[in-house]
Amino acid sequence: MSEQNSSEAQAALAGEGHVAGGLPPHDEKRSVLNRVLGGSAGRSIGLVIALLALFVVGTITAGDRFANVENVLTIIRFASIIGVVSIGMTFVITAGGIDLSVGSVLGLASVVATLSWVQNFADASNWIVMVIIALAVGAGAGLINGIVIAYGNVVAFIATLAMLVAARGLAEVLANRTTQIVRQQGFLDFFRGDILGVSILIWIFAIVVLAGWFLLNRTTFGRRTVAIGGNLEAARLAGIKVKRHMMYLYVLSGLTAGIAGVMMLARTTAGTSTHGTLYELDAIAAVVVGGTLLVGGRGTIMGTVLGVLIFSTLTNVFTQNNLSTSVQAIAKGVIIVIAVLLQQRFANRASRK
């Protein structure tokens, strides 16, 4: 009840600020607050606070071991691979879909790109061949998902679950259950290097985030994505090619899984069918904690980035304090539930008129 009152008080304050500025009339007070809190920036404030809180906890418990530039970069690098996957996932979920196959597609891409003939071919030409192959595998798997879902009318959950199982199996067959070492030196030199002291993996993550943000918020592709997630039937009746767009979305998600596969090769210097196991769940958790609605219609790239960073910071804080991964898993579960509960409160407030 006191929370209720304080939110009313905030509303009044926010309103007064605007009236002083000579802007909206009385009856828009609430809507201004709602718009701020309901806007993507407002929804992210809670996440930023959570992230800062984790930093405070980390600094108190682990002191200098936690609070230094090196460690912060480690946190971000740790977040980068799952982060790239989560950006693709953000699009799919915003449109009301789901992609469970990203983890095993990542693994498959890492295996195909490190097959000996691919590496030989790369030796003979250029390491970029390995990258192109990995991206093509990711996009190809996504295309199959997309066709089955959009044109075969198979529920996304099932279609991508099938791909999850099948891609993992195919990766095992191709790699013969072995770990394929990356021996292509040019590839390793580039991807294990850094620019301005910042790992290439972090740069890739940053570029994918920026591109994702533009794509979702500034392009017709993004508008269609939100429209389809918000009301598929209305989008269809307004003349949007809903099926084709759905297909593209899964290609996009597969593509980000392929990029993540390349990043994984760089980090581990090996391709194996077990890469990316359970990444789909981490990605979905990050997207949902970030504020993208699981039913579609609202997506936020910044929220997803914050979601990924929260989880990787959490892991780092736990590791620095030598706490078990089991306790960490419990904390993760609690965070997911709290974040979604908070989201619903905001959502209710925004729609209450």
Add this chain to the structure above:
Amino acid sequence: MINVDQGMPLLEVRGLTKSFAGVQALKGVDLEVLPGEVHCVLGQNGAGKSTLIKTLSGVYQPDDGEFVWQGEATTISDPVAALGLGIATMYQELDVVDGLTVAENIFLGHEFARAGVTDRRRTSRRAHEIMTRLGHGTISSNREVGTLSAANKQIVSMARALSHDTKLIIMDEPSAVLDSEEVKNLFRVVRELTADGIAVIYISHRLEEIRAIGDRITVIKDGRTMATNLAVAETPTADLIRLMTGRTVENVFPPAVPVAADAPVLLSVKGLALRGIFDEVSFDVRAGEIVGLAGLVGSGRSEIMETVYGARKQTSGTVEVDGAPVEPGSVRAGVHAGMGLSPEERKSQGLILDEPVYRNVTLASFGRWARLGFLNERTERQVARTQLEGLELRPADPDRPARTLSGGNQQKILLARWLVHGTRVLLLDEPTRGVDVGARAEIYSLIRSLAASGTAIVVISSEIEEVLGLSDRVLVVAEGRVIHTTDASDIDEHGVLDLVMKGSAA
């Protein structure tokens, strides 16, 4: 036959009122049902029939009024209480669970069970007894309901009603899903029930059915009982239609503007058919003309409109816009050719409720201002704002979520969407559903002025009065066929209903 003077009524309803969020759905309904009679409730769409049924079955609580059940004043606090009294309801949408067996459906919610374990044998035996009583003992009680026809599902639904100690069964348009042979069977079952002293409240549009099965009639209109306890045999059809439609209408419709004789045909539909839904639909609409499709729910009118638009794919026939054929079954082609649809269900089919108004307005055309795929939101907002100012949207704030606007203003968003797109053929399905009376007049004059500016318009409404008031020409649709075409000024509500009911009987 029953004797009206004899015996105590099973149910008496007096002065029932009910309102929702300020809209009064029932303004005073009286009803009296005798044991063993088939009491028909007659009324147009929106007259309050559904609300009445839901109040009787305990789904809604009335604001005022009283129920007298077998001589005692009572209240019906929830659906369980209604069943406890002996009132069972068969809803229009078949409410059976496809994945369960016939027996499980019949005893759903009151299974024979001991410590939570169901007694399958007893359930099955009792179910078979009830089905036999309904003359359908041949349907195995262990059969999955999903494998049954609509007619047999209805029998299961009726069997469920009888599985309680039922004295009154409410049937909401039970014939809507049945063919004529199945209707005969339904009537036979109804007669057997009434012979056992069970009363039936029978809701239907179809006068012929009411003549065939009903004993007495109550007519409701605008949430009020207009006449009650009319003996079916002694009441002429003309009287019933007058009671259903009666009112003199205040003149909310803008005057029609005569269509120029040389106005080009913008929309031409030729021999359009969708198997099992409608057949041989042909009509032209000229620039500046408003053509109305009049017919009841289920007549095929919405499907015709959706097929013209490309949201459904016709089995035969062509649609031409401005003389050029449109690719069948492609909304995109329809939109590209210059058509725009304002769908029947504004919220679930028309708007993205959580998105701002301006994005709803530009939903069909945002790509036009984009460069290399990058949106130009400034222009979008400007175009939307200008258009919405022209339509006097209130509040005139393009950034508000569409959800927060009233029905009339949401309708304006949809009109704005197609105006912005430059649409020349507008298809309007129920343009004033959920729009209050004041805003309706505004929507009407908007539609009329769109026509005056050279748009070809097709309009559908459940309210016949609205179709007639708004249109230049009217096509009467019944059972998937256009049974009559006429100038709107040459026909009245009476005439349309008369045609529709004759058409439906065929």
